[in-house]
Amino acid sequence: MILSVSRRTDIPALYMDWFVNRLQAGWLLVRNPFRHTHVSRIPLDPGSVECIVFWTKNPRPMLACLEALRPWPYFVQVTLNPYGREMESALPPLQQRVDAFRKLADRIGSERVVWRYSPILLSRRYSADFHAEQFGFLAEQLSGFTRECKLAFLDIYPKIARRMRDLGVEPAAPPHALALARRLSDAARGIHVSACGAPDLEAAGVSAAGCIDGKLVERLVGRPLHMKRDAGQRRNCLCVESVDVGTYQTCVNGCAYCYANHSHAAAVRKAAAYDPGSPLLCDFPGAEDVITQRRFRRITPDGGRLFLPGFGE
Numbered sequence: 001m002i003l004s005v006s007r008r009t010d011i012p013a014l015y016m017d018w019f020v021n022r023l024q025a026g027w028l029l030v031r032n033p034f035r036h037t038h039v040s041r042i043p044l045d046p047g048s049v050e051c052i053v054f055w056t057k058n059p060r061p062m063l064a065c066l067e068a069l070r071p072w073p074y075f076v077q078v079t080l081n082p083y084g085r086e087m088e089s090a091l092p093p094l095q096q097r098v099d100a101f102r103k104l105a106d107r108i109g110s111e112r113v114v115w116r117y118s119p120i121l122l123s124r125r126y127s128a129d130f131h132a133e134q135f136g137f138l139a140e141q142l143s144g145f146t147r148e149c150k151l152a153f154l155d156i157y158p159k160i161a162r163r164m165r166d167l168g169v170e171p172a173a174p175p176h177a178l179a180l181a182r183r184l185s186d187a188a189r190g191i192h193v194s195a196c197g198a199p200d201l202e203a204a205g206v207s208a209a210g211c212i213d214g215k216l217v218e219r220l221v222g223r224p225l226h227m228k229r230d231a232g233q234r235r236n237c238l239c240v241e242s243v244d245v246g247t248y249q250t251c252v253n254g255c256a257y258c259y260a261n262h263s264h265a266a267a268v269r270k271a272a273a274y275d276p277g278s279p280l281l282c283d284f285p286g287a288e289d290v291i292t293q294r295r296f297r298r299i300t301p302d303g304g305r306l307f308l309p310g311f312g313e
Contacts, residue, residue, distance in 0.1 A: 001296045002217060002227070003044075003052045006246025008033075008260050009281070010253055012056035012076070018276040019245075020068045029279040029291065030245050039285065040294040042245060046071045048296070050225060051217045053077065053242065057253055058092055059113075060100035066107055073220040076104060077150070077211060079116040080142075082134035086167065087121065089264070090254030098141050105145035112220070115146045115191065116211070117184070119154035119257055120177075123168040128180045136187035143189040150211055151184060151195045153177050155234075157259045167256060174200060181206045197237045210238035243294070247281040250274075 005011050011019050022028035026045050032038040043049075052074035056062070059078050078101050081087075082094060091097070105113040117135060122128070139149070153172045156164050172180070182204035185193045194209035195201045202208060209215075214227045217240065227240035248260050249270045261267040273282045285291065 001049055002212060002240065002242040003042075003049055004212060004242040004244040004246075005052055005054050006244050007055060008244055008246030008248045009251040010056050010058070011246060011281070012054050012062045013058040013060075014250075014252065014271070015274065015276070015281060016061045016065050018274070018278075018281060020065050021276055022279065023068060023072075025279070027279070028245060028281075029285060030243075030294075031247065031280060031283060031289075033248050037286075037289050039280070039289045039291045041291055042243060042294050050221050051075075053212050053217075055079075055116075057088075057255075058097050058100065059104045060092070060096070063100065063103060063107065073217075073222075075112040075114060075216060075220060076108070077114045077116050078104070079118055080138055081117065081119075082130075082138065083121070083126070087256050088254060089256070090252055098138070101142065102145045110144065110146050111216070113146050114211075114216075115142055115149045116152070117149055118152035120151065120172065120180070121154050121164075121169050121257065122172050122176070122180075123170065125168070128176065128183070131180060132183045132187060135184045136189075139187055139189040139191055143191065146191060148216075149188060149191045149193045150209070151181060151193060151201070151206060152197065154257055155259075159262065160257055160259060163256055169257075177201070178204050196239060197234055208236075208238055210240060212239040212242050214240040243296070245281070247283060250282045 005019060023044050026043065028042050028044060030040050030042055049072055052072050054074060054076040056076065057079045059076060080097060080101065101113060120131060156171055178201060181201045185205045194207045196209060196211045218225055230237065230239045230241045233239055249262065249267050251258060251260055252267050252271050254264050270282055278284050
C-alpha cells in the first residue's frame with residue numbers, strides 16, 4: 001500500500017504532529033468523503049505501507065519529524081509557486097519555503113524532494129513572461145536540491161470557476177500552454193521537467209509522468225511492485241494507486257484556486273476541530289460511524305497478490 005499524505009489537505013505543513021502520532025500508534029482512521037458514516041481503519045506499520053508520498057507547500061514543520069519517518073520509504077512533493085497574497089493568502093513568504101525545501105533536500109537527498117510548479121495560472125498579472133522569469137529564478141535556487149519538477153496547468157473546476165473569473169484567471173489554450181511549457185523546460189537548470197495528466201505537453205519536451213511516480217517508488221523501496229494506475233484520478237493521470245489519509249475542508253493555506261475546500265472560511269471552521277490525539281484528522285469517531293478495516297493487497301515482486309492477515313477478501 002502507498003499512502004498519499006495528502007491530496008486533500010496539507011498534512012506536512014499543518015498537521016504533521018497528528019500524522020507522527022498516528023505512525024507511532026500504528027493505525028489511523030479516514031472518513032469516506034462521500035459516505036460520511038463510513039470510516040476506514042488504515043494500518044501504518046512498515047510491513048503494510050510500502051511507501052509514503054507527502055504533498056505540501058511548506059515543508060518546514062517536517063524538518064523536526066524526520067527521525068520518526070525513518071522506518072518507511074518516502075518522498076516529498078513540495079509546491080512552490082510565485083503568486084501573490086490574493087492567490088495564496090496564508091502561506092509563509094516564498095523565500096522561507098525555498099529555504100525549507102533546500103534544508104529538507106540536504107537532510108533526505110535531492111531525489112526524495114520533488115518540486116511542483118502547480119497550478120500554472122494565466123492572467124494579465126501572471127503572464128507567460130512572468131512564469132518564464134519566475135520559474136527560471138526558482139530553478140536557479142533549487143538546482144542541486146531536486147532532480148524533478150512537475151508542471152500542471154490549472155483545471156478550472158466548477159467550484160472555483162467564479163473565483164478564478166473574478167481574479168482574471170483564464171484557461172490556458174493548448175497552443176499557449178505548449179509554448180509556455182517549452183520555455184519552462186528550457187529554463188529548468190538541469191532539473192528534469194515532467195507533467196502528470198498532460199500528455200499534450202510532450203511536444204514541448206515535457207514528458208508525461210505521475211506525481212505518485214511508480215518508478216520513483218520502486219527505486220526507494222528497492223524492489224519491483226507491479227503497481228496499477230490509479231483509476232480514481234482524472235483522465236490521463238499516470239499516478240499509481242494509493243490510499244489518501246487526508247480530510248477535505250481542512251487546508252488553511254488560503255489558496256484561491258484550491259479545489260479541496262468550499263471556501264477558506266469553511267476550512268478554518270473545520271480545522272478548529274483539530275486534535276493531534278484523535279485517530280481522525282480534524283474529526284472524531286461518532287456512535288453512528290461504521291468503522292471497517294481497510295482491505296488492501298500487497299504486491300509481491302513476481303506480480304502475484306498476497307493478502308495480509310486480517311486484510312483479505
